[in-house]
Amino acid sequence: METMKQNKRAWDNKVENGSVYTKAVSKEIIEKSKLGEWQITVTTERFVPRNWFPGSIEGLKVLCLASGGGQQGPILAAAGAEVTVFDLSIKQLEQDVMVAKRDGLKLRTIQGDMSDLHVLEDETFDLIVHPVSNVFVEDVRPVWKEAARVLKDKGVMIAGFTNPLLFIFDDEEERKGQLSVNHSIPFSTIGGLSEEEIVEYLKSNETIEFGHTLEDQIQGQIDAGFMIAGFYEDDFGGNRILDKYIKTFVATRAIKEKVE
Numbered sequence: 001m002e003t004m005k006q007n008k009r010a011w012d013n014k015v016e017n018g019s020v021y022t023k024a025v026s027k028e029i030i031e032k033s034k035l036g037e038w039q040i041t042v043t044t045e046r047f048v049p050r051n052w053f054p055g056s057i058e059g060l061k062v063l064c065l066a067s068g069g070g071q072q073g074p075i076l077a078a079a080g081a082e083v084t085v086f087d088l089s090i091k092q093l094e095q096d097v098m099v100a101k102r103d104g105l106k107l108r109t110i111q112g113d114m115s116d117l118h119v120l121e122d123e124t125f126d127l128i129v130h131p132v133s134n135v136f137v138e139d140v141r142p143v144w145k146e147a148a149r150v151l152k153d154k155g156v157m158i159a160g161f162t163n164p165l166l167f168i169f170d171d172e173e174e175r176k177g178q179l180s181v182n183h184s185i186p187f188s189t190i191g192g193l194s195e196e197e198i199v200e201y202l203k204s205n206e207t208i209e210f211g212h213t214l215e216d217q218i219q220g221q222i223d224a225g226f227m228i229a230g231f232y233e234d235d236f237g238g239n240r241i242l243d244k245y246i247k248t249f250v251a252t253r254a255i256k257e258k259v260e
Contacts, residue, residue, distance in 0.1 A: 011089035024070025033078035042160030043234035066133035068092025144224035167211030187211030226254035
């Protein structure tokens with residue numbers, strides 16, 4: 001619960017400070033989306049291939065999971081989908097509501113924890129869009145299980161997540177251009193801190209982040225009932241030194257396979 005409270009507060013603060021992941025899309029992008037010229041990201045730089053989506057998303061029931069901020073949800077709603085945006089941060093959800101009101105869109109917003117979708121019924125959605133966000137939960141497997149539960153049979157989940165390699169390096173040193181291996185995977189922002197340091201960290205407006213194993217990220221989807229049907233990698237962006245050596249974000253397209 002402390003993690004969830006901290007991350008909710010931190011993301012509300014990011015909205016107030018205008019973080020790039022909280023900036024709603026423009027009216028121009030929405031107008032293009034209404035004409036069928038739409039594209040979204042679930043990582044940092046690369047757009048999701050259009051062939052990962054059905055030929056038409058008109059009337060498709062879409063869950064944008066941990067995806068507030070006025071970005072993916074409004075674009076897909078403008079393209080004709082029936083969109084629900086689920087996010088921990090109320091202020092992030094307010095960005096979606098703002099775009100919907102501004103551009104005459106219909107979408108639903110729900111505030112909650114991505115690991116617990118009990119407010120959503122089984123087999124409700126045709127598509128789940130899950131941008132890089134499970135970095136903010138300690139255990140990613142419940143996220144995959146809940147996603148599978150609320151998806152219809154043969155429903156698709158498009159998810160972005162972090163290559164755990166990113167977390168083995170000291171973040172401050174990496175930003176200075178130096179690669180210093182200081183951490184192991186699984187990783188937690190507060191994992192190596194003393195009780196006193198954790199108390200001080202919780203007073204900040206910083207998120208608590210977790211580096212999950214690739215087994216939990218990929219095999220975790222398979223164990224939840226998904227077949228991985230698409231995969232690509234993406235750069236961190238922003239001139240980070242790691243981009244010279246390896247791509248640090250991953251996107252998967254997974255299809256729910258109903259177990260008889």
